[in-house]
Amino acid sequence: MASNTYTTKQGDMWDAIAYHVYGDEYQMHYLMDANKDYVETVIFPAGVTLVIPKLSTSETTNLPPWKTTP
Numbered sequence: 001m002a003s004n005t006y007t008t009k010q011g012d013m014w015d016a017i018a019y020h021v022y023g024d025e026y027q028m029h030y031l032m033d034a035n036k037d038y039v040e041t042v043i044f045p046a047g048v049t050l051v052i053p054k055l056s057t058s059e060t061t062n063l064p065p066w067k068t069t070p
Contacts, residue, residue: 006020006021007049008048010045031052
């Protein structure tokens with residue numbers, strides 16, 4: 001699985017980052033699994049680079065139609 005990165009902005013939180021990158025805040029556990037060094041962080045400072053794992057299609061097929069990316 002390929003992955004990208006995301007650089008945090010002051011005040012970012014796991015659920016907001018998940019919503020930004022996946023369109024679903026409930027996918028934040030994938031982010032946390034990929035970024036174990038920051039799992040204790042609740043509110044991020046600016047400038048932290050997080051790994052954003054690419055979700056397989058089987059992980060995203062349970063989304064309602066309006067939440068799937070084209």
